[in-house]
Amino acid sequence: MSAEDDKSFIVVSINHEIAPLEVRERYSLDSEKVGKLYSDLHSSDHISESLVLNTCNRFELYTQLSDDATPQEVLEQLAQIYAVSTDEIKDHIHLRSGQDAVQHLIEVSAGLRSQITGEAEIFGQVKAAYAESQTNGYAGKVINRVFQKGFQAAKLIRNSTTVGEGQINIANVAVDLAGKIFGDLKSAAALSLGTGEIGEKTVKALRSRGAENFGIASRSQERANEVAQQWGGTPRLLSELPEYLQEYDIVISSVGAESPIITYDLVKKRIAKRRGRPLFLIDLGLPRNIEKRCGDLDSVFLYNLDDLASIADENLAQRKKAVLESTEIAAQKSKFIWDAILKRKQFEKK
Amino acid sequence: MNNMLFGLADKQWIWLATIVFASSFLLGSYSALKLKRKTGRPYILGLVTFGWILQTTGLYARGLQYGGCPLANQFELVQFMVWSAIAIYIFVGPAFRVSLLGVFTSGFACLFSILSLIFGHWDSPSREPIFGDSPWIETHAALALFSYGVFGVLALTSAMYLLQSRSLKTKNVVGGLFPFLPSIVELVSINGRLAKMGFVILSVSLAIGYRYFIQNLDSVLTVKLASTIAVWLAYAVVLVLDWKLAITSKKFAWSCIFIFVAALLSLAAVDRNSDNSSHAAAYSESIEQP
Numbered sequence: 014m015s016a017e018d019d020k021s022f023i024v025v026s027i028n029h030e031i032a033p034l035e036v037r038e039r040y041s042l043d044s045e046k047v048g049k050l051y052s053d054l055h056s057s058d059h060i061s062e063s064l065v066l067n068t069c070n071r072f073e074l075y076t077q078l079s080d081d082a083t084p085q086e087v088l089e090q091l092a093q094i095y096a097v098s099t100d101e102i103k104d105h106i107h108l109r110s111g112q113d114a115v116q117h118l119i120e121v122s123a124g125l126r127s128q129i130t131g132e133a134e135i136f137g138q139v140k141a142a143y144a145e146s147q148t149n150g151y152a153g154k155v156i157n158r159v160f161q162k163g164f165q166a167a168k169l170i171r172n173s174t175t176v177g178e179g180q181i182n183i184a185n186v187a188v189d190l191a192g193k194i195f196g197d198l199k200s201a202a203a204l205s206l207g208t209g210e211i212g213e214k215t216v217k218a219l220r221s222r223g224a225e226n227f228g229i230a231s232r233s234q235e236r237a238n239e240v241a242q243q244w245g246g247t248p249r250l251l252s253e254l255p256e257y258l259q260e261y262d263i264v265i266s267s268v269g270a271e272s273p274i275i276t277y278d279l280v281k282k283r284i285a286k287r288r289g290r291p292l293f294l295i296d297l298g299l300p301r302n303i304e305k306r307c308g309d310l311d312s313v314f315l316y317n318l319d320d321l322a323s324i325a326d327e328n329l330a331q332r333k334k335a336v337l338e339s340t341e342i343a344a345q346k347s348k349f350i351w352d353a354i355l356k357r358k359q360f361e362k363k
Numbered sequence: 364m365n366n367m368l369f370g371l372a373d374k375q376w377i378w379l380a381t382i383v384f385a386s387s388f389l390l391g392s393y394s395a396l397k398l399k400r401k402t403g404r405p406y407i408l409g410l411v412t413f414g415w416i417l418q419t420t421g422l423y424a425r426g427l428q429y430g431g432c433p434l435a436n437q438f439e440l441v442q443f444m445v446w447s448a449i450a451i452y453i454f455v456g457p458a459f460r461v462s463l464l465g466v467f468t469s470g471f472a473c474l475f476s477i478l479s480l481i482f483g484h485w486d487s488p489s490r491e492p493i494f495g496d497s498p499w500i501e502t503h504a505a506l507a508l509f510s511y512g513v514f515g516v517l518a519l520t521s522a523m524y525l526l527q528s529r530s531l532k533t534k535n536v537v538g539g540l541f542p543f544l545p546s547i548v549e550l551v552s553i554n555g556r557l558a559k560m561g562f563v564i565l566s567v568s569l570a571i572g573y574r575y576f577i578q579n580l581d582s583v584l585t586v587k588l589a590s591t592i593a594v595w596l597a598y599a600v601v602l603v604l605d606w607k608l609a610i611t612s613k614k615f616a617w618s619c620i621f622i623f624v625a626a627l628l629s630l631a632a633v634d635r636n637s638d639n640s641s642h643a644a645a646y647s648e649s650i651e652q653p
Contacts, residue, residue, distance in 0.1 A: 288608055
């Protein structure tokens with residue numbers, strides 16, 4: 014077998030790209046089963062190194078096979094763990110080897126293969142999986158090199174392309190915009206008009222970015238108290254809005270109302286009391302809660318549901334465009350990493 | 364008439380500085396717009412500082428010719444203003460933590476430097492100091508031009524504010540310069556601080572100039588006096604309106620840009636005083652006599 018045909022490093026993957034949710038559920042393993050899989054793999058003579066990546070969207074097994082072993086041995090081990098036939102396993106998996114497997118790892122780590130393109134969480138999950146394999150002595154020379162170099166390549170992709178830039182869900186888009194208006198959100202006070210799910214998500218997203226001062230307004234005092242306690246903030250009565258509107262920098266409105274509850278005249282009067290500080294109005298209501306003309310006022314920035322959704326779509330499109338560029342980097346880097354591994358193997362054989 | 368320093372003539376040093384300013388502007392813009400990467404402050408700051416050192420060497424070579432600040436003609440006035448703006452960016456800019464400020468400032472420096480270099484008649488061969496021989500009058504002039512440098516940076520941050528505000532208003536917030544521009548609140552704060560700083564420096568400069576003017580009313584041309592006071596008054600009015608909250612941040616930004624353009628045009632009036640330089644020189648002699 015020539016070095017170029019070396020298929021000893023393989024990845025077996027069951028992921029959202031090839032398997033529906035119900036299949037992924039079946040192949041998801043708890044930590045106990047992962048432990049068993051590791052010990053079964055390492056009691057086999059055919060497998061010298063292994064690493065299991067087990068997240069809600071993907072199960073992946075990276076292995077370095079011993080000389081003359083084939084992927085079939087790995088599939089048999091998996092079939093035993095899942096108590097199914099190897100043919101059934103073959104129906105749901107994606108098998109890659111050599112440079113392709115390295116490229117796959119880089120693409121997964123950089124978020125190129127995530128359900129939400131470019132999400133960053135997966136990088137931490139892959140690192141945690143590598144740490145577990147390494148700590149338990151399941152990772153050896155090949156897995157160490159592939160993963161360490163793969164992480165560098167993934168970081169390069171994230172830093173040099175726009176694959177992870179721009180928020181792609183409405184609440185985070187709103188929070189990003191708030192940052193562009195107020196900078197540090199710690200000093201920005203936010204008011205949620207309405208106590209629905211989208212309001213809650215936006216409040217949570219604002220809090221995660223440093224905002225501390227919240228007002229939660231509802232039509233009933235009881236509901237306002239209850240939700241304010243739950244989300245954290247000051248309960249407010251919707252009917253008293255004109256009295257406290259000027260105290261807030263960010264207003265998220267998602268109230269079921271036939272006519273706008275924030276009118277141009279109300280904002281014009283209240284903006285004068287804000288000493289020039291800008292006001293960010295986020296209208297998530299249907300029908301709209303905030304009169305469109307409010308956005309004509311200087312220092313008032315008004316965004317509705319469609320505006321935010323359209324920004325999220327544009328960001329997603331940009332990320333997808335960046336995937337092509339990122340994939341090229343992943344291909345180049347995986348070739349470099351794999352060639353180095355092959356050279357080292359040849360050197361060791363001599 | 365060129366003065367050589369380290370083997371290069373003054374204008375050659377200034378040309379080199381202009382090339383460095385142009386390079387940092389092009390690199391920063393390319394990095395932000397094409398590569399969509401943050402213009403790393405250290406490399407832009409390093410490049411701009413290198414350009415500033417080259418420019419300082421050129422201006423120093425000029426100054427050696429007659430033993431004072433090179434403020435003898437419109438070329439030198441513009442160069443000194445550019446030098447001041449870059450100095451503000453280097454020494455005060457990092458405190459603002461504005462990633463695109465270096466790109467904007469180097470673009471500004473490059474534009475005005477090229478204009479002053481290509482308009483040959485701005486660099487009149489006369490080496491008569493237009494502000495007379497007194498070091499105090501020279502200080503007055505240097506401070507006034509330094510304040511113009513501050514107002515130049517203020518015009519740039521005002522432009523950044525208007526750009527950012529427009530992007531947010533028109534919901535054009537994906538791509539372009541938007542991701543790299545600072546927040547509205549930060550820009551408002553920076554604009555306020557720069558306006559106050561420039562105004563204080565200009566006021567000190569005018570106070571020094573006033574001491575001499577009051578003793579000899581013929582020492583300054585009316586057009587120069589009127590234009591300088593108009594610029595000072597305009598900034599004073601804008602600052603008072605801002606303090607009284609009688610002007611929006613958008614109008615404040617536009618005003619700062621318009622006044623700066625007017626201030627630049629007033630530099631021509633200052634240069635016209637060169638016809639009158641003998642007046643100033645004679646006056647300086649008279650007031651320095653016991």
